[in-house]
Amino acid sequence: ATRVILDCDPGHDDALAILLAAANPVIDLRAITTVAGNQTLAKTTLNARRVCTVAGITGVPIAAGADRPLVQEPLTADGIHGESGLDGPDFPPPTVDVDPRGALAVATEVLSESTTIVATGPLTNVATLLERGVDNVDRIVLMGGSTGRGNMAPLAEFNIFADPEAAAVVFGSGVPITMCGLDVTHQALATPQVLQRIADIGTPLARICHQLLTFFAGTYREVFGFESPPVHDPVAVAAVIDPTIVSVRPANVEIELAGVYTRGATVVDLERVTGRRPNANVATALAVDRFWDLMVSAIH
Ligand code: BDR
Numbered sequence: 001a002t003r004v005i006l007d008c009d010p011g012h013d014d015a016l017a018i019l020l021a022a023a024n025p026v027i028d029l030r031a032i033t034t035v036a037g038n039q040t041l042a043k044t045t046l047n048a049r050r051v052c053t054v055a056g057i058t059g060v061p062i063a064a065g066a067d068r069p070l071v072q073e074p075l076t077a078d079g080i081h082g083e084s085g086l087d088g089p090d091f092p093p094p095t096v097d098v099d100p101r102g103a104l105a106v107a108t109e110v111l112s113e114s115t116t117i118v119a120t121g122p123l124t125n126v127a128t129l130l131e132r133g134v135d136n137v138d139r140i141v142l143m144g145g146s147t148g149r150g151n152m153a154p155l156a157e158f159n160i161f162a163d164p165e166a167a168a169v170v171f172g173s174g175v176p177i178t179m180c181g182l183d184v185t186h187q188a189l190a191t192p193q194v195l196q197r198i199a200d201i202g203t204p205l206a207r208i209c210h211q212l213l214t215f216f217a218g219t220y221r222e223v224f225g226f227e228s229p230p231v232h233d234p235v236a237v238a239a240v241i242d243p244t245i246v247s248v249r250p251a252n253v254e255i256e257l258a259g260v261y262t263r264g265a266t267v268v269d270l271e272r273v274t275g276r277r278p279n280a281n282v283a284t285a286l287a288v289d290r291f292w293d294l295m296v297s298a299i300h
């Protein structure tokens with residue numbers, strides 16, 4: 001199994017990413033680290049504990065990381081994920097604790113052996129780890145960016161937009177990166193058929209997932225006019241479980257830090273016109289049915 005640290009900001013789709021990473025036998029989930037993003041750090045950390053509690057995930061340390069981006073002011077996504085960051089279901093009080101050592105210490109310990117980092121939030125924790133010079137980061141598989149349009153600005157996706165300096169550190173690090181951006185995650189739509197499959201599972205956890213996706217569908221409809229919401233974050237986990245689930249193209253990716261209208265954009269040189277060396281495998285297509293089969297089978 002692949003050793004994985006899941007760095008996340010739950011978040012409806014992060015919650016599903018946690019479920020998938022914990023349930024699939026190809027992944028050996030060694031830690032869940034949290035970051036400020038969709039909501040404040042306090043809320044994303046509480047949400048990680050809530051998800052682990054209802055899913056019966058025990059024995060995986062949950063540790064809190066950065067409470068703000070490296071440079072810019074913090075930003076949350078209340079409009080999509082609600083006041084709690086995980087609006088929809090009523091969660092029972094969490095019964096799994098937070099690891100008092102914190103995200104960086106926990107991640108550093110896990111990184112005593114070769115480990116994949118899956119990042120589904122702003123890249124603040126990952127950048128901080130890399131800047132400290134940790135070894136053994138086998139690769140980073142992240143949800144973030146886009147080869148074209150954004151969702152926070154015309155050309156910027158939320159996870160990059162929320163901490164562009166951190167993203168620049170990650171893409172400049174030389175660690176192998178798989179970038180699962182909006183190009184692929186906008187194909188992972190929780191359609192009414194998907195919701196029905198989840199409802200049919202009939203367990204308490206499936207009920208909670210259904211309520212999460214119903215809330216998420218509502219805000220995505222209101223804010224973006226999507227008929228069905230894109231379930232971004234589990235795509236990055238799925239790409240670790242089964243690399244053939246995404247088609248990738250090696251490309252140079254630079255993070256726009258200075259643009260007046262384009263700060264936080266991922267500038268992806270798919271056509272190789274810049275002569276800059278590829279620093280990421282950029283996912284451009286998703287095997288949608290296989291993705292949902294994996295995701296649905298993780299909900300028990
Ligand atoms: C990303 O932004 C967050 O709101 C989601 O959890 C996902 O990680 C999509 O742009």
Ligand code: CA
Pocket residue numbers: 008009010011013014037038120121233
């Ligand atoms: Ca996220």
